[in-house]
Amino acid sequence: VQLVESGGGLVQPGESLRLSCAAKGSIVLVYTMGWYRQAPGKQRELVATTTKAGDTKFADSVKGRFTVSLDNAKNTVDLQMVSLKPEDTAVYFCFANLVSTFIPRDYWGQGIQVTVSS
Numbered sequence: 001v002q003l004v005e006s007g008g009g010l011v012q013p014g015e016s017l018r019l020s021c022a023a024k025g026s027i028v029l030v031y032t033m034g035w036y037r038q039a040p041g042k043q044r045e046l047v048a049t050t051t052k053a054g055d056t057k058f059a060d061s062v063k064g065r066f067t068v069s070l071d072n073a074k075n076t077v078d079l080q081m082v083s084l085k086p087e088d089t090a091v092y093f094c095f096a097n098l099v100s101t102f103i104p105r106d107y108w109g110q111g112i113q114v115t116v117s118s
Helices: none
Strands: 002-006 009-011 017-024 029-038 045-051 056-058 066-071 076-081 090-099 104-108 112-116
Touching: 002 090, 002 104, 017 029, 017 090, 017 112, 029 066, 029 076, 045 066, 045 076, 056 066, 076 090
Parallel strands: 009 112
Antiparallel strands: 002 017, 017 076, 029 045, 029 090, 045 056, 066 076, 090 104, 090 112
C-alpha cells in the first residue's frame, strides 16, 4: 500500500490550498484517513482525520479553517485549507489506518511541503 500526496506549494497568508491523498494498492477496508504535519524543530501533530463512519478530529489551531473529506469508493482524502497563516507552514503527511491483508495497520505518505509566506 502506498499513500500518494499532491497539492502542496507556496501561498500567501489568507489564501487557500487543497491537499489530496490517494491510497493505492491492495486495500480491503479503510478505517481512518487524514493529515498530520511537522514544522521545523517541532513534533509531528494531528491536523485532521476522518473515519469511514464520518467522525472527524481537528487540531484546535485549524478548526473553522480546514475541512477534511474521505471518498470511501476511491480511498482518497482531501484537506481543504482556507485562511492560511504562516504558522501553518509545515510538511504535511497523509495518514491512513486500513486493512490490506488481515489486520488494520497505519500507513504514512512521504510528506508534502506547504509554505505560507508573503
